[in-house]
Amino acid sequence: EMEGENGPTLEVTETDNYILQVYDNQCGVYAVSQTVQVNLYNEAVPVDVPDITNCDDASNDGIGEFDLESQTAAILAGQNSDGFTVTYYSSLSDAQAGVGALSSPYTNTSNPQTIWVRVEDTNAVGSNSDCFAASNTFSFDLIISGPTPTVSEINYDVCDDGSNDGFASFDLSSQDLLVLGSQDPADFNVSYYLTENDAIAGTGALSSPYTNTVNPQTIWVRVESNASATCFSVGTMTLTVSPAPTASMVPDLGSCDSNGDTLPDFDLTMHEDTLLDGQTGMTVTYHTSQADADTGDNAIQVPSFYSSNTPATIYVRVESSPNCYNTTSFNLLEGEEPVTTITTDSDEFEICDNTTTPLILTAVPGNYNASEVSIVWYEDGMTLSGETGLTLSVLTGGYYEVEVTFNSTGCTNIVGQEVITLENCVVPQAISPNNDGKNDNFDLSAFDVQKLEIFNRYGVLVYSRTNYTNEWHGQSDSGDELPVGTYYYVMRYQGGKEKASWVYINK
Template sequence: MNAIVSCGNTSFNNLSVQGPGIQEIPNLSCGSQENNSLWIKVTIKTDGTLGFLLTPQNSALIVDFDFFVFGPDATCQSLGSPIRCSTTNPIAAGTSDNLTGMNETEPDWNEGPAELGNNYVQWLDVLEGETYYIVVDRAAGNGDFSLEWTGTATFSEPPIVNGSTSGALNIALCDSDPIDDGSTEFDLTQSGNIAIGIQNNIIASYYLTENEATIDLNAIPNPTTFRNTVNPQTIFIRLENALSGCFTLSSFTLSVTPFNFPDLADLEECDTDNDGFVAFNLSEIRNQFNTDPNNIISFHHTNNDNINLPDIYTNQTAFVNEVLWAKIYNSVEGCTVYKPFTIIINRIPDAVPSQITQCDFEIFPDGMTTFNLTQANSDLTNGDSSMTTQFYLNTTDALNNQNEQNTLFNNTANPQILTVKITNPLNGCFSLTTLTLNVSLNPTTTVTLQSCDDNVEDGIATFNLADAGFETNGNAVSYYYNTNDALMEQNPITTNQFSGQNIYVRVENGNDCVGIHIIQLEVSAIPQATIDAQGILCTNLPNHPVTLHTAVNNPGNYNFYWAPNGETSQNITVTQAGDYTVTVTDTSTSCFTTLDIHLDASEAPVLEAVEVIDLVQINSISIVVSGNGDYWYSLDNGNYQQSNFFDAVLPGQHIVSIKDMNGCGIIYQTVFVLGIPNYFTPNGDGYHDYWQVRGLDINTNSRSKIYIFNRFGKLLKQISLVGEGWDGTYNGRQMPADDYWYSIQFDDGRNVKGHFALKR
């Protein structure tokens, strides 16, 4: 356990207790344990009485503080039993407040738990040298507490805090770091040294809150480099006697006075002689500050030396940048700030003397032409594309930045030498070199290329420009739409699709132009032809072949080739279905077009089955055929339909026809649909005098039988399906009007039963 040492009868304010604690209290006689506990150690200096008053910060009665007292010769290793304890609950005991403690009026030495007691027990009679431990425990509720000592006994004296009343402990600094935020580093020990003074065996520690200082919790770990978090900020100092453990608390204030400047811009200079050393004028740094006459500025190698550098300063190591420090001291505020800056040595760009050779686009060249000077940039800058180039007629113009020439330059002599200024745009450093302009005097030639239109009559064709023959002898060749682009080497052609036009060819050798020539492109039309099949190919009619016809104007101007047959006539006759291709070639240009046709075959239908559903309320017929054709169906010479299904078919004999719509044939089939009358009227008027099944096929139903019964199941008549039927009599006697039943046994094994009505 960590006990707070109480010295000099000093009272405590806002002591914090929290956490369940380690159960270190032995032999409790008041029926409790540690909950949120705080230990206080008291060593008696003079005899007398020892009491205290504990006042919770939260006065609600639900907040319940208990305490236990051990002594008079208690140690952390041997506490013994408590000699005083109080665990009374204010609400249970009915007290008017939640204060507790030890006083002279109470007779009992312990009280509690719960309703037992009145929050107080009798104080102690103590002697010099005795040590007591007081454990304060918050059994319920929340909040901190204050403790005031009572009685006549005194404790060992705490250290004295010197300078706390005069403000000598306070520290004020300038905000002189790079960030203007009211925060800087403090050495708290300078306040500690003042507070200790000439006292011996005194240890100073520093805290952010008074409670942490009281209980010695979370001491500031690095007091010599403490950075404030608010401005001003209060720091609590704890002076503790290393021998007695007595301590005292005080506080002091940290404050920060703003004294800051923005970051300095670096100094950059060009190393014009390229030796790695440059003289810098450091006085340019002063121009970056305000003109406050109280600011004294000097320059140094580090941020803590006292050796001033001269205003004209040369770097110490070739080509090595250095960090220097400007020291700003304000003679009024007494504040000092160091600001770093870098002196930067910039190399001048590489500059390579170069030459370019341009072509003179003429049949009889005179050596005067147009140059695109930027074509030399890579050579001039040694391949550094980040450099800029400017062109002048002479060195004087280049140094004075006058009479700069356009990069599209017309030479006036062959050869001609220009001065080139190469500049690094990042720092402005430049170098000078030369560019020699040469003109090639090779005459211009013309070559013609022909190609066929690409399958669409749009005048566009695919060309291989290399067929012109200029890409030989290691030459580099590029193609352009006009002479200006060819001369300036801009907008090169990247396609192989062209109309009839001129293309301009630039021929180079080693980046030197050795000629600009012309390619004349001619686009020839492809044959405009179509292909069709004359007739239908019926596989069931082998003597009726189909003609494949190629339609084209002036067929005598073309050659024909058929695949897969290999025939070479305009039209061919075929007897097999499949894919056919004809290639039509113009005999004058060799341009061709290829036409494809797929020839489908058809045939007459083959009847596979006739499915009849009859003897139901709605009769139907389904026709099943096979074959490779487009088949349509008709019932009793009615309109043809694509469906092979007919419904609502009346009983009787019907004719079904199936036709191939491609004209390869038609077949017919007779179909019988059976029907049974719901009634008959055997009265001799010639209508419905007999009851008989309708739609019979005599050839397939000659042995079928019909049995007729009355409602009582008596067999009245057996008739054949092929006769005229039942006349409504039984043994020559007319049967009365009534419902009668039938049972039909067909030749195909079907058995159908039902009833019908006889009407008189």
């Protein structure tokens, strides 16, 4: 019994079952008794609901999926989310009738499309209590703003300065069009970030120009639709500082066509070591114009075998990356081959087996000085290391060649000479010590002489020497010049052999 409630009306504040009893004042008993169930529901407060804007897909048809339930929190706006049920409808009448609720995710049927909201006390759902919020203003739009932007991931290379320290200033905004590719720059905004999270959040954009902190460095790019900030894509860009190449001056090349062709062949790569001067990782190309060298276009396909009229100019591009290069040039000139003749100190290209006295081969210049050329000697086709002069000392027979190259043009010529090994060398029977380079010495270098003694016709010892080769040229032990005549010798050689014979001094 509710004390004091004996009037014809009752104000209730909670859901419950209430009993109404009507008494007969004369009899003191109630004449009527009725039970009434009273349900009290909370009424939702309508709020302004933000629109949902999505990016279009590749079809660009203005149709897409929307997460309607993502709006629930904003619709309830701080009200008890457990006490209300939120449903979505494609028309106001459906929302007011509570029929045809849309499922989520929902695919729009037009662009834009209005969605109406019905908010109802959860306990009142299906009660036909009319205790709900659904009105013409309780709605929002589904909007497809445009195609999802794409990000072209690119490498941004710049040349280092003279310091070659790996750091440089990058004009990031200059890459916007490359990042967008075929997309209309009027429809999108491009920004750059240090991290992926910053790019996704759209916070902490880098200013341009930007100086890298490591080399190479990866930064992040955000491409955002101007129609909606929620319509964006992110990708990466690699910043690379390439070493600034140098292109050292190289000598001109001369045509060395001994046949006199009008189109001589050139090895344009001949001086590449000089060109690069120790640089590594460089790409070298050769061009017929400065413009092509600057753009890297129309490179000569086979630079090591290039035919050209002379004179001509070749332009060289040294590149560390497509945008980092240097150029130089050299000329193709009329040239000639070096002319060389090989001679010996004895006028004979013969040598005794096991000789200890070398035969001197001399490359006699015909049209050059030694300072103008580079020289390489070969024995039976093998390079003789360190032999780069005009003379070569040989102790064995074989085929000897000298390669002479003009330093200025690269023109090269090779001449050769066979040196014959004599199997049976003989002891000279005469010498003529007149300093004409012929038979001046008693040459026993082929015999490994341990000791030589020379006597005059009276048997007097006039000269003696151990470990003899070719030191006697008609002198006595005291250095006096001996007279013309016949002298007798005894030599001990080849580990114990002995030979006695005569030799004649002729002047």
